[in-house]
Amino acid sequence: MFILLPFAMLAGLIAYASLPVEPQSWALVAVGLAVLALVVALRASTILPLLGLLAAFWAGVCLLPLHGFWFGTEMLRYPAYGAYSARVDAIVSATESTRRIIISDLTPFDGARALPIVRARLVTPPTPPLAPGDTIEAKVRLAPVPGPVLSGSFDGQFHAYFAGVGAYGIVTSGFSKTGSGAQFDPGRVVEQLRMGIGARIAGVLDGASAAIGRAMVVGDQSEITDETREVMAQSGLAHIYSISGLHLSIVAGGVFWLMRWLLAAIPPVANRWSVKKVAAVTGLIAAGGYLLLAGGVGNIPALRSTMMLGLIFGAVLAGRRALTMRNVAIAALAIMVIDPASVFRASFQLSFAAVVALIGIYEMPRSAPRGNRNWMARMGGSLWAAAATSLIAGMATLLFSAYHFQQTAPLSVVGNVLVLPVVSLIIMPFGVLSVLAMPLGIEKPFVAIMGWGIDRMVDGAVLVAGWSAGLTGNPLLTVWALIIGLAALAWFAFLPTRWRLAGPLLAVPLVLLFGLDHRPDVLIADTTQAVAVRQGEAMGLVTGRGGSFAVNVWSDHYQEEIADTFEGARCDRLGCIARTPEFSIAVIKNAAAFAEDCGLHDLVVARLRAPVTCKGSLVIDSEDLQAGGVQWLRWDGSAARFDLRTAIPNLNRPWRVAR
Numbered sequence: 001m002f003i004l005l006p007f008a009m010l011a012g013l014i015a016y017a018s019l020p021v022e023p024q025s026w027a028l029v030a031v032g033l034a035v036l037a038l039v040v041a042l043r044a045s046t047i048l049p050l051l052g053l054l055a056a057f058w059a060g061v062c063l064l065p066l067h068g069f070w071f072g073t074e075m076l077r078y079p080a081y082g083a084y085s086a087r088v089d090a091i092v093s094a095t096e097s098t099r100r101i102i103i104s105d106l107t108p109f110d111g112a113r114a115l116p117i118v119r120a121r122l123v124t125p126p127t128p129p130l131a132p133g134d135t136i137e138a139k140v141r142l143a144p145v146p147g148p149v150l151s152g153s154f155d156g157q158f159h160a161y162f163a164g165v166g167a168y169g170i171v172t173s174g175f176s177k178t179g180s181g182a183q184f185d186p187g188r189v190v191e192q193l194r195m196g197i198g199a200r201i202a203g204v205l206d207g208a209s210a211a212i213g214r215a216m217v218v219g220d221q222s223e224i225t226d227e228t229r230e231v232m233a234q235s236g237l238a239h240i241y242s243i244s245g246l247h248l249s250i251v252a253g254g255v256f257w258l259m260r261w262l263l264a265a266i267p268p269v270a271n272r273w274s275v276k277k278v279a280a281v282t283g284l285i286a287a288g289g290y291l292l293l294a295g296g297v298g299n300i301p302a303l304r305s306t307m308m309l310g311l312i313f314g315a316v317l318a319g320r321r322a323l324t325m326r327n328v329a330i331a332a333l334a335i336m337v338i339d340p341a342s343v344f345r346a347s348f349q350l351s352f353a354a355v356v357a358l359i360g361i362y363e364m365p366r367s368a369p370r371g372n373r374n375w376m377a378r379m380g381g382s383l384w385a386a387a388a389t390s391l392i393a394g395m396a397t398l399l400f401s402a403y404h405f406q407q408t409a410p411l412s413v414v415g416n417v418l419v420l421p422v423v424s425l426i427i428m429p430f431g432v433l434s435v436l437a438m439p440l441g442i443e444k445p446f447v448a449i450m451g452w453g454i455d456r457m458v459d460g461a462v463l464v465a466g467w468s469a470g471l472t473g474n475p476l477l478t479v480w481a482l483i484i485g486l487a488a489l490a491w492f493a494f495l496p497t498r499w500r501l502a503g504p505l506l507a508v509p510l511v512l513l514f515g516l517d518h519r520p521d522v523l524i525a526d527t528t529q530a531v532a533v534r535q536g537e538a539m540g541l542v543t544g545r546g547g548s549f550a551v552n553v554w555s556d557h558y559q560e561e562i563a564d565t566f567e568g569a570r571c572d573r574l575g576c577i578a579r580t581p582e583f584s585i586a587v588i589k590n591a592a593a594f595a596e597d598c599g600l601h602d603l604v605v606a607r608l609r610a611p612v613t614c615k616g617s618l619v620i621d622s623e624d625l626q627a628g629g630v631q632w633l634r635w636d637g638s639a640a641r642f643d644l645r646t647a648i649p650n651l652n653r654p655w656r657v658a659r
Contacts, residue, residue, distance in 0.1 A: 001049035003325050006332035007490040008053040012060020013336070013343055014483075017158070021652045028062050063340040067162055068654060073118035075157065075657050076167035080142040082112025085178065088134045089119060091191060093222030099124050100222075102165065103136070115142070117166025124171045131195070133181015133188045142169035144657040146527065147629045149553045151645045152479050154404075155344075161655030162341040190292050194218040197293070200438055204447040209454045213447070215241040216454075217431050219294040219302070228458070233405070235464035236394065236412020237419055240457065243294040244301035244351055245308065250428040251290050252309050256283035280313040287313075293435075301351045303338070307331040308355065325359050325493055328352075346404040350397045353485070356493050357396030358389065360500060383417060390416035395504075399485040399511065403477045406557055415464040419457045426453035476558070481515030519558055522585065522633040522642070524605055525550040526625040531587050531605055532562050533578050540566035542578045543587050550630065577601070582635050583642075586617075603633070603642060618642050627651055 016023075035058050039051045086103035093100045104119040120142060130136070145160045145168055160166070181188050198214040202223075205213055211223035221241060232238040240246065260279035264270050287309045294302040308331050315322040332352060335342060342348045390413045402408055409415070427450055434446035484507050491503025523532040523539070530544030530551050539562045544551065546564035555562050569578045574593040578585045586597035588606040597604055599616030610621035618641070620631055628646030636643050648656065 003329050003493050005056045006329050008056035009060035009336050010343055012057040013340055016061045016064050020650055032058055067340055071164050072161050073164045073166040074116040076117050076144050077657055083110040083139045084108055085137045088130050088132055095222050099126050118164045120167040120169055121165050122169045125175055128177045131188045132191050133185045134177055135179035137178050138171045138175040139173045140169045141172050142167040148647045149550055149630055151632055151647050157655045159341055194293055201447055204444050205451040208458055209451040212241050212454050219243045219299055231461050231465045234468050235415040235461040236409030237415050237461045245305040248287055248290055248305040250424055252283040252287035255286040277317050280316040284313045301347050304331055304335055304351050307334055323362055328355055328359050349400045353396045353400055353489055354393040356489055357392050360492050361392050386420045387413055387417045403482055411464050411468045418460040422453050422456050476517035477515050478517045481511045484510045484515055518634055520632045521635045523554055524631040526629045533566050535580055542566045542569045542576050
């Protein structure tokens with residue numbers, strides 16, 4: 001039952017996030033004490049494992065409130081303008097033109113108002129150079145953190161709150177560095193090291209090679225272009241430039257293998273020491289160092305992989321079996337305790353699903369490998385292992401990637417078989433050698449070879465993406481598809497026999513029955529004028545501007561272009577009217593139009609407050625948009641009315657911003 005503890009805790013996290021109101025602290029404590037008392041009273045009972053799952057569930061319910069109490073922040077509710085000084089906490093990303101940083105200790109001057117927020121994310125000019133601990137001054141424009149652009153999509157307010165970030169902003173003028181942090185601050189030292197390594201890589205490589213090289217060595221993906229991301233995603237290779245289990249396994253496993261080989265070659269050492277255990281300690285150190293370069297605990301895939309490697313090397317030190325589902329459960333529990341909000345991000349779900357699937361297949365009965373194989377048989381076995389690993393991980397993450405990214409890579413197995421040998425034998429080894437050579441100033445040949453490997457990897461991605469053209473679309477999924485997928489994953493992890501495959505197989509018809517979503521007939525933006533209406537198989541804008549952030553997200557999510565205009569719409573100074581064969585819509589710009597349009601159309605949209613006398617139509621006014629955010633509507637022909645969803649279900653949670 002220990003295997004199910006992370007799933008029970010995950011269910012508790014989902015239950016808390018889904019509550020319509022924030023629970024009272026005393027109620028959480030009271031229920032927690034009752035569950036604890038029940039466990040103690042029935043500790044000798046046969047139902048103790050079930051009580052353990054109940055305790056894990058309630059721990060999950062309480063984790064996010066605890067993190068909110070310790071790390072949460074008051075959210076900015078109104079835009080703020082003025083001059084502020086602040087401390088730099090982290091450098092999120094940096095390009096040649098802009099830089100994103102996290103700041104704290106905001107102190108107003110020159111008449112600016114004090115702000116209740118703990119930290120803010122700020123877009124700054126690329127100069128002067130900054131590191132954690134530095135102090136800055138600037139005139140800034142801060143704004144409330146935006147909510148989700150669609151129901152069920154990434155919720156920036158939720159994640160910003162638990163990260164302690166209460167506002168997003170941009171420097172308008174007067175940006176300067178006014179002080180430096182302590183030279184021996186560990187965070188500052190690590191960040192300067194990461195920036196220095198990234199600069200040395202960029203000094204040798206350029207273009208996509210430099211961007212991907214920095215991403216794979218120090219975890220900085222800010223320079224990777226949208227075109228490169230699209231090609232890598234279509235070919236199923238986007239995971240390669242995100243530091244995770246593949247990279248850490250190559251680095252730490254390579255160091256483990258090399259150290260064991262070197263020590264075993266020295267007879268006095270091999271006879272006196274446990275060479276395997278010494279090599280395991282060296283591998284642990286290598287994994288920890290790589291985690292620091294990858295961004296530390298903020299990089300959840302790298303953190304999860306480092307924990308798994310720690311458990312694997314720890315098992316080697318203890319003389320125990322290393323690859324077990326129990327170790328996966330321990331790593332998942334640790335990450336949930338450290339950063340519970342991360343379970344709602346795609347990175348955690350994808351990495352957790354892939355590892356559970358790979359370990360589960362590894363644990364299943366299989367025939368013993370043949371001994372004394374020739375080099376061709378070993379090479380064929382390596383290619384088969386790469387293909388099988390890619391296929392298993394791809395199948396396990398298919399549902400989650402389809403939900404979060406609305407895109408699948410049907411030829412990902414082919415892409416990984418083509419590219420992984422280059423990654424394993426050229427890119428990562430020479431990346432490690434280049435970092436080790438940097439103190440001596442002789443890294444250029446190693447970086448150049450790594451860059452050559454990256455170019456070949458991108459060539460392979462372009463080739464496979466071309467083969468995948470027209471095959472990467474997928475049906476739209478609801479949040480129920482994710483819940484079904486997590487339940488199937490729990491079944492797969494829990495059962496040790498071949499019956500574990502029944503869970504994923506059963507999930508397929510359940511997703512088809514309950515997990516498929518519909519396309520909207522109307523989309524209404526909350527912060528812009530965009531109102532998109534479906535006409536036939538396409539959508540067009542009745543009001544608003546094409547190319548805006550909301551319109552681009554809608555187009556990407558639903559995998560269809562949204563035209564800049566709606567054919568047949570009629571507009572004047574009072575508003576716009578759009579008609580389809582099924583329904584009609586009025587978009588009101590002036591209050592004088594309410595008297596004419598209310599009751600005459602199926603939907604009335606206004607950025608103004610609608611009068612109480614406006615009846616007979618579904619009315620969405622300024623108060624609805626402020627409370628619910630983006631509005632999703634679908635016409636129900638049988639009932640002659642719209643079904644409505646809001647991106648923000650309610651404003652009763654501490655991370656919500658009522659503008």
